[in-house]
Amino acid sequence: MPTSLNSINNWKAFFDETGRISLFAARFFREVVKPPLEWRELLRQCYVVGYQSLLLVAVTGFIIGLVFDLQVRPTMIDFGAVGYMPAMISISIVREIGPIITALICAGKIGSSIGAELGSMKVTEQIDAMEVSGTNPFKFLVVTRILAVTLMLPLLVIMADTVALFGAFLVENLKGDVTFRLYFNKVFNNIVFGDLIPSTLKSFFFGFAIGLIGCYKGYNAEKGTAGVGAAANVAVVISSLLLFVLDLIAVLVTDIFYDL
Amino acid sequence: MQTRPQIQANPLIFNEKERGAALIAIRDLHKAFGNHHVLNGFHMDLFERENLVIVGKSGSGKSVLLKCIVRLEEYDTGTLTVLGSNISELGQDELDRVRSDVGFLFQGSALYDSMTVRENLQFPLRRHADRMRGENEEKLILSALESVGLAHTLDLMPEELSGGMKRRVALARTLILRPKIILYDEPTSGLDPITSKEIIELIMKVQHQYDTASLIITHDMDCARVISNRMIILVDGINYGEGTYQELAASEDPKIRAFFK
Ligand SMILES: Nc1ncnc2c1ncn2[C@@H]1O[C@H](COP(=O)(O)OP(=O)(O)O)[C@@H](O)[C@H]1O
Ligand SMILES: [Mg+2]
Numbered sequence: 082m083p084t085s086l087n088s089i090n091n092w093k094a095f096f097d098e099t100g101r102i103s104l105f106a107a108r109f110f111r112e113v114v115k116p117p118l119e120w121r122e123l124l125r126q127c128y129v130v131g132y133q134s135l136l137l138v139a140v141t142g143f144i145i146g147l148v149f150d151l152q153v154r155p156t157m158i159d160f161g162a163v164g165y166m167p168a169m170i171s172i173s174i175v176r177e178i179g180p181i182i183t184a185l186i187c188a189g190k191i192g193s194s195i196g197a198e199l200g201s202m203k204v205t206e207q208i209d210a211m212e213v214s215g216t217n218p219f220k221f222l223v224v225t226r227i228l229a230v231t232l233m234l235p236l237l238v239i240m241a242d243t244v245a246l247f248g249a250f251l252v253e254n255l256k257g258d259v260t261f262r263l264y265f266n267k268v269f270n271n272i273v274f275g276d277l278i279p280s281t282l283k284s285f286f287f288g289f290a291i292g293l294i295g296c297y298k299g300y301n302a303e304k305g306t307a308g309v310g311a312a313a314n315v316a317v318v319i320s321s322l323l324l325f326v327l328d329l330i331a332v333l334v335t336d337i338f339y340d341l
Numbered sequence: 342m343q344t345r346p347q348i349q350a351n352p353l354i355f356n357e358k359e360r361g362a363a364l365i366a367i368r369d370l371h372k373a374f375g376n377h378h379v380l381n382g383f384h385m386d387l388f389e390r391e392n393l394v395i396v397g398k399s400g401s402g403k404s405v406l407l408k409c410i411v412r413l414e415e416y417d418t419g420t421l422t423v424l425g426s427n428i429s430e431l432g433q434d435e436l437d438r439v440r441s442d443v444g445f446l447f448q449g450s451a452l453y454d455s456m457t458v459r460e461n462l463q464f465p466l467r468r469h470a471d472r473m474r475g476e477n478e479e480k481l482i483l484s485a486l487e488s489v490g491l492a493h494t495l496d497l498m499p500e501e502l503s504g505g506m507k508r509r510v511a512l513a514r515t516l517i518l519r520p521k522i523i524l525y526d527e528p529t530s531g532l533d534p535i536t537s538k539e540i541i542e543l544i545m546k547v548q549h550q551y552d553t554a555s556l557i558i559t560h561d562m563d564c565a566r567v568i569s570n571r572m573i574i575l576v577d578g579i580n581y582g583e584g585t586y587q588e589l590a591a592s593e594d595p596k597i598r599a600f601f602k
Contacts, residue, residue, distance in 0.1 A: 198455075206451040213411050213445050214518075215437040215468035 105297045109227055112220050119221050126229035134190050134237060138183050142241035145182055146174065146248025154256065163257060167267035170249045175276050179242040181328055184287035187234060188320040192295040195226055196316030199299025200309040208300070223300060227292035234288030235281050275339070283331040287324055294320040361389055363422075364522050364554050365410060370419035372405055379405050380416070381578030387522065387556050392548060394565045395558045396600055397575030403558040404448065406575070407524050410556075411440055424521065441469050444515035444523040444553070448530060450507040452499040452514070459495050462486065462514050469518055485513040488550060489543060505536035509543060516551060523548075525557040529564050541567055562600060574600060 150170055157163045199222060202208050211218040246268060253259040298316040302308040363386035372380040379402035387393050397403050408414040409421060412428050421428045426439050452461050462482045486492045489509040499507060508528065515523060528544060529537035541564055548555055559565055565572055566586050574582040574589065574597055582589055582597045590601050 202453075205449050205454075206447040207453055209408070209413050210445070210447055210451040210453070211464070212413060213440050213443075214465040215441060216464065 101301075102293070102297055105300075106293055108219065109224060109293065112217070113224050113228065115220075119225050122221055123225040123228055126225045127233055130187075130191055130226075130229045130233045131236065133194065134187050135240075137190060138186055138237050138241050139244050141182060141186055142179065142244040143248040145178060146170070146245030146250075147252055149173070149178065149245075150249040150252035154252065166253055166257070167249075167259070167264050168271040171246060171268040171272050172276060174245045174249070175242050175272055175280055177280075177328075179245060180238050180280050180284050180287060181324065183238045183241040184234065184284070184291065184324050185321060187230070187237065187288075188291050188324060189317055191230055192291045192316045192320045193313040195230075195292065195295030196299040196302075197309055197313035199223075199226075199296060200302035200312035203300060203302045204304060204306070204308055219300075223296045226296050227289065230292035230295075231285055231288040234291070235284040238280070238284040238287075279331065279335040279338075283328070286327050286331070290323045290327060291320050294323065362425075363388055364424055365556065366420075366422045367410075368420045370406075370409065370421060371417045372402070372409060372414065373417060379578055380409075382419070383575070383578060384580050385573055385583075387554055389554055390548075390552060391570045392545075392555045392557060392568050393571050393573065394569035395556070395573045395575050396560055396562065396565050397558070399560060401575050402578055403560075403575060404526055407445070407526055407556070407558060410524060411443055411445055412436060437468065441465075441518050442521045444518070444520035446508075446511055446515050446523065446525045446528055448526040450499075450504075450511040452502075452507055452511055454499045456499075457495070458486070458491075458497050458499070458502075458510055461499070461510065462517055465514060465518050481517055485517045486510070488516065488547060489513045503536075505532055505539060508532065508536075508540055512543065512547065516547060519551060521553060523553050523555045525555060525559075527559050527561070528557060529559065529561050537561070537564065544568060 150166065153169070154163065154166065157166055157169070199208075202222070208218045208222070211221060246265075250259075250261065250264045253264055254261070295316045298312040298319070302312040365385070365387040367383060367385050370380050370383040371378070383402075383406065385393070385395070395403060395406070405414055409416045410423060410428070412431075415429070423439055424442055426435065428436075428439065431439060452458075453464065456464070459482060462485060463478065466478060466481070482495070483492055486495065489512050491506060491509055491513065494502060494506065494510065499510070502510065525544065528540055532540060544555065544557070545568065547553070555568075557564070557568055569586055572584065572586055572589055573580050576582075576596050582592060582594065584592075589597055592598060
């Protein structure tokens, strides 16, 4: 059993782990401002992160939009409010469903692959080899990956939102004869910057959390092939949990602003 | 059981006076993980152009010792001098400079598996452009690969190489900065007898060609016999016995005898 999964049942270990993750994050902030930045590796990672999840995120977004519309539509018809479908769909997708679903998928896809990749590099002494050849492995491997996921996640979220809205449009069009123009007019009349900005900011934090936990678990993987598996597995578990916590915090914070 | 093909033992025998100053000097080195004491006052010297072999059972702290030398592990107490610098007192830049003079061949080769062979060899040069001695990078990479006989693998990925080839590419990556010292962590582990023999011959050839001193840790006594000018037996975290292979093989001490069965 991976030690960190047990930690959820054990408060002392839980706080220990939280402390170590915070130190790891602090080290990231210290190293990210210290030149030189590994630009080439950063670009490569952005490409890898974006490309790896593009199709998965698109397909999931499309299906979610479609399913969501199909599920909600009958109730809205009962209320006689079917004309509000585009508004309601767009707000739920942009504010909540798009970011959290994309982040969860990326936690599974990117978080685990970072955990496994760094974990196996650690176990096979590749990280040691970098260190002795004069390259700071934290900067080269960790800083670039955390930055890449932080930067790419908001883009993936925007794409997921778009595709999900399109999925919902298909249902509206087939079942309700809503035209493309009418649908997207209604959508864009209802989404304001007050929706887009918090959800994009939130996505940056989601990306940071996924990158941070994946790197932390991989970089500190324990010896042996079991250590690599555990790193990947636990990275997904912890970062998914963390995503919901961050989401809650984000909603509470935005709520304060809506009240103003 | 398959026996290893015989190779000529290394003829270099040291005359005490010719040794000069030690490249690596270790005194009273202690290292523990929690209350698990791994090194308990270990001492040794490594001299120019020699092949020093340290043998010890697995788990006896051989890898930990090598990692202390390049400060991949911090030791607890003692002194450890590498090329005249006290390794625990160096700042990052000085440490990097010393490290570039000390090659490290890792136990599992540790090739970067997301990079091609060429990129693996480029990697140490990124931070040590001064080490290129004004030469063309491509030429350095090719000549390092040629000295291990693998020039044709330039654009392959590590996963496409056999275990023995990986070990050789790793050696080429170590050689590219022309280190003064090379540390070998079990260079023949996990290889079949024929490949082990090739790696041993390669190490001896490279040592000749690049004029390095080598510290080789192993539990492979055949490798030790062939390569070593001098040997140290690491038992219970200390330098338990020291001498040439023949001297140690003649020892009456049961803990030393155990290695020569
Ligand atoms: N990072 C570590 N944390 C705790 N114990 C370690 C660590 N690294 C090595 N050890 C322990 O130190 C001992 C020596 O390990 P090592 O030097 O790898 O042995 P070997 O002689 O086989 O190379 C082993 O018992 C190992 O469990
Ligand atoms: Mg070892």
